[in-house]
Amino acid sequence: MTIKTLERQDIVDFLYTEAKILDEWRLMDWAALFTDDGTYIVPPIGEPEAIPTKSLFYIHDNRSRLQERAERLLKKEAHVEYPHSTTTRNYHNILVGDIESDVISVDCNFTTHRTKREVVDTFIGKIKYELVRENDRLAIQRKKVVLNLDSLRPHGKISLIL
Amino acid sequence: MERIIQDNLEKSEFLVNRRVFTDKEILARERAEIFNKCWLFIGHETEIPEAGDYKRKKVGGRNLLFVHSQDGEIRALFNTCPHRGALVCREDSGNSRVFRCFYHAWSFKNDGELVGMPGKDGFPEGFNDEGTKNMKAVNRLESYRGFMFVNFDDNAISLDEYLGNAKEYIDLVVDQSEYGMEALGGVQQYSVRANWKLLAENSVDLYHGMPTHKTYFDIKQAQDPNLKRVKLEGKGINLGNGHSVIEYVAPWGRPVAQWTPIWDEEFKNDMEKMKTRLAERFGEDRADRIANYNRNIVIFPNLVINDIMAVTARTFYPSSPGYMEVQGYSLAPKGESDKHRLARNNNFLEFLGPGGFATPDDNEALELCQEAYNNNSEVEWNDISKGMVRGEGNALATDELQMRSFWRHYNSIIQESLNKEVAHR
Ligand code: FES
Ligand SMILES: [Fe+2]
Numbered sequence: 001m002t003i004k005t006l007e008r009q010d011i012v013d014f015l016y017t018e019a020k021i022l023d024e025w026r027l028m029d030w031a032a033l034f035t036d037d038g039t040y041i042v043p044p045i046g047e048p049e050a051i052p053t054k055s056l057f058y059i060h061d062n063r064s065r066l067q068e069r070a071e072r073l074l075k076k077e078a079h080v081e082y083p084h085s086t087t088t089r090n091y092h093n094i095l096v097g098d099i100e101s102d103v104i105s106v107d108c109n110f111t112t113h114r115t116k117r118e119v120v121d122t123f124i125g126k127i128k129y130e131l132v133r134e135n136d137r138l139a140i141q142r143k144k145v146v147l148n149l150d151s152l153r154p155h156g157k158i159s160l161i162l
Numbered sequence: 163m164e165r166i167i168q169d170n171l172e173k174s175e176f177l178v179n180r181r182v183f184t185d186k187e188i189l190a191r192e193r194a195e196i197f198n199k200c201w202l203f204i205g206h207e208t209e210i211p212e213a214g215d216y217k218r219k220k221v222g223g224r225n226l227l228f229v230h231s232q233d234g235e236i237r238a239l240f241n242t243c244p245h246r247g248a249l250v251c252r253e254d255s256g257n258s259r260v261f262r263c264f265y266h267a268w269s270f271k272n273d274g275e276l277v278g279m280p281g282k283d284g285f286p287e288g289f290n291d292e293g294t295k296n297m298k299a300v301n302r303l304e305s306y307r308g309f310m311f312v313n314f315d316d317n318a319i320s321l322d323e324y325l326g327n328a329k330e331y332i333d334l335v336v337d338q339s340e341y342g343m344e345a346l347g348g349v350q351q352y353s354v355r356a357n358w359k360l361l362a363e364n365s366v367d368l369y370h371g372m373p374t375h376k377t378y379f380d381i382k383q384a385q386d387p388n389l390k391r392v393k394l395e396g397k398g399i400n401l402g403n404g405h406s407v408i409e410y411v412a413p414w415g416r417p418v419a420q421w422t423p424i425w426d427e428e429f430k431n432d433m434e435k436m437k438t439r440l441a442e443r444f445g446e447d448r449a450d451r452i453a454n455y456n457r458n459i460v461i462f463p464n465l466v467i468n469d470i471m472a473v474t475a476r477t478f479y480p481s482s483p484g485y486m487e488v489q490g491y492s493l494a495p496k497g498e499s500d501k502h503r504l505a506r507n508n509n510f511l512e513f514l515g516p517g518g519f520a521t522p523d524d525n526e527a528l529e530l531c532q533e534a535y536n537n538n539s540e541v542e543w544n545d546i547s548k549g550m551v552r553g554e555g556n557a558l559a560t561d562e563l564q565m566r567s568f569w570r571h572y573n574s575i576i577q578e579s580l581n582k583e584v585a586h587r
Contacts, residue, residue: 042517044348046254053503055347056492056510058517065512068381072519077376080526117533119355151351153487157522 006138011096011106011131014138019089022161027070030161035132035139040066042158048146058158059145069161080159085116087160091127103141104131110145114160121155123162124148166580167573168543169566174550176566177543182576183357184483184535191579192480196463196572197222201304201311201324203465203477204228204238206345206491208308214257214272220487221312223479226300227251228310231273232259238300238312239274250297261297270297307336308343309475327401331409331459335469337444338418338452339495343473346507350490352516356528358464358478358486359572364524365466365476366408366458366564368394369548374527378513378520382414386423389413396455396559398549404462404571406564412456414471417498417506419453425505432502460564462571472510484532490514 021029034040042059043050052060061069072078089112097105106129114121130142145162152158168177182188202222209217209228216229218241225241227250243250243263250263250270260277262269269278274297276290289295302313304321306329311321318324325332336343354361364370371394372379383389396410415422419437421430440449457469466476473493478486492510494503513520546569549561557563 044350047348050348052507053500056350056507056515057348058350058511058515060508060511069519072377072381075377075380077380078523079374080522117529151353152516153351153353154355154485156353156355156488156516157525158517159522159526 006099006133008096008099010138011099011104012094014131015091015094015106015108015129018140019091023087023089025074025084027074027161031067031070033140034063034066034143035134035141036063038063038066038140038142040069040143040145040161042145042147042162045147045149045151048144058147058152073159073161078159080157085114085160087115088113102132105129106131110162112160112162114155123155123158123160125162127162166577167569169570169573171550174547176546176550176562176569178546178569180535180538180542180544182359182572183532184538186483188576189480189483191576192463193223195575195579197314197479199313199315199318200463201313201318201321201461202463203461203475204303204310204312206308206343206475206493207236207305207310208342208344208496210236212257214259215255216251216258216272217255218251218253220479221477222314224314225249226312227261227297229272232271233273235273236303236305236310237273238303239297240300242297243268244276244295244297268295274299307332324403325461326403326405328403328405328407328459328461331401331407331457332467334448334452334457335459335467335473335493337448338440338469338473339498340439340443341496343493344496346492346494348492350488350516352488352490352525354478354486354488354525354528355484356486356525356532357483358480359568360528360531361476361478361486361488361524362460362462362464362466362568363546363565364528365468366398366406366460366568367562368396368398368408368410368458368559369562370524370527371560374523375513375520377523379413381519388423394560398557398559398561398563400554400563400567401459402567404568405460406567407457407459408559408564409451409455409457410559412454412470415505415509416453416456416471417502417509419449429501429505432499460568462568468514471513472506474510474514490516 040061043057044055047055073081076082092109094108108127110127112123125148126146128144131138132141166179204219204221205228210230213230213232216227219226219228227239227241229237231237241249241251245268248263248265250261260269267280271277276295300312301316394410399407419433421433437453440452459467464477468474475491478488480486494506512518546562546565549557
């Protein structure tokens with residue numbers, strides 16, 4: 001892909017590729033999709049614009065912590081995901097912002113199904129990406145996952161990367 | 163059912179019958195004898211600071227409205243209309259002088275008093291003279307240093323007496339702030355597919371720390387090589403009334419006054435100042451205890467206050483023997499700087515939250531226990547004997563005295579209830 005001719009479909013493919021990488025548990029590859037100052041956050045339910053000094057986030061990772069998250073989840077001692085659960089991620093309603101701008105914002109809906117020990121949990125919500133061109137590739141500068149749930153019940157935890 | 167526990171001091175063996183985690187009749191007795199009679203945490207007073215502020219709460223299976231009424235009182239109203247029963251307030255939180263039931267539009271002041279009914283001419287003069295048409299308030303609502311509790315038993319002992327020796331430890335948590343503690347937004351509501359008592363146990367179980375949370379300690383050790391030298395050393399203490407605590411050396415940064423290398427030099431300065439200030443207020447020993455020791459406190463039956471790398475209060479209620487609903491609050495010193503608050507919140511969500519590097523593994527451990535209780539018919543007993551040989555008073559934080567305290571109290575309530583029933587038959 002040459003960046004000059006970046007098209008909407010390239011953005012969509014990039015998102016689908018991210019989902020595939022996560023479903024295949026290639027978590028280090030996932031971390032590598034982020035810029036050096038990339039962030040991954042999940043704000044509290046019902047407070048998508050929450051401020052991290054006033055409200056408690058589920059996840060508020062800078063680049064190094066999202067890397068630690070990926071590394072941890074690949075260890076056998078990350079008991080909650082050992083053996084790994086099986087996941088299916090779907091992205092829908094993808095809206096790509098101005099493709100010419102330096103930071104391309106993309107909004108989409110997502111459903112992530114997780115099955116483990118014969119129980120299926122489904123996470124639903126919206127993801128807001130801010131993507132940048134970096135060395136001839138796309139990279140994630142910011143990924144914000146807004147859960148459209150009433151609570152983390154019955155899921156009980158966010159042990160996956162959403 | 164045979165005995166709930168086997169408490170064999172001679173053999174230094176303590177066993178819990180696994181049926182208490184799966185039996186529906188046991189759950190019914192817990193509702194009647196524990197959740198209907200014990201003091202239950204409803205929330206922190208700072209959640210509703212202004213007149214008119216309210217939050218919906220589920221406590222002990224009831225739907226309550228935790229409300230700061232216009233007269234300045236904090237109340238817990240049963241969220242049900244005296245007319246035909248509908249839930250009066252449908253918002254989870256907000257600020258309002260009145261609550262209006264949408265069904266037939268009766269309206270109530272935020273102290274519960276009925277102030278409006280459409281078609282008043284259909285009702286006699288003085289219809290509400292006895293106040294029976296007001297929203298009913300929980301009779302017993304008491305507070306200790308900002309922590310508010312309800313009790314559905316009008317004859318219950320006072321909260322103060324109930325908390326007893328546990329107050330000393332709540333004080334150590336609250337005293338870390340000169341201006342009081344406040345509850346943050348973003349209360350975490352999650353669940354565990356396991357019996358509620360397993361979380362009470364887990365909360366004062368330091369024995370599981372290393373094996374269950376190795377990945378967290380890996381990360382902490384990479385940040386601070388000196389951490390390896392800190393062991394999880396401390397004591398397990400029975401506080402009476404089923405309450406218990408573990409108090410142990412903190413192997414991580416505590417935003418009270420214990421610095422860690424991921425924080426910068428300016429932070430180190432701040433921490434030293436905070437420690438000095440604590441020593442001025444309380445003397446060196448107590449300052450050291452407040453800043454450099456962790457406390458995991460269980461207030462029987464279902465409030466856990468963890469003062470560890472951040473402060474959390476959690477409650478958990480069973481909806482069935484194998485499923486509990488958890489609510490997790492974060493508490494922080496009022497007036498904390500943004501920089502410190504962010505470090506505190508980072509600490510919290512990294513370990514304590516459902517998206518963290520530790521709590522999900524606890525959740526998994528509890529679910530695995532619950533799943534394996536399918537074997538209860540043949541494999542009947544849990545073992546909670548660790549440290550019994552040392553004798554009460556010498557228990558380490560990694561021993562199991564604190565769980566035995568919970569179970570002995572639990573047993574005194576539930577076994578008595580089971581005996582009563584036999585007598586009636
Ligand atoms: S049920 Fe509330 S007004 Fe009728
Ligand atoms: Fe744990």
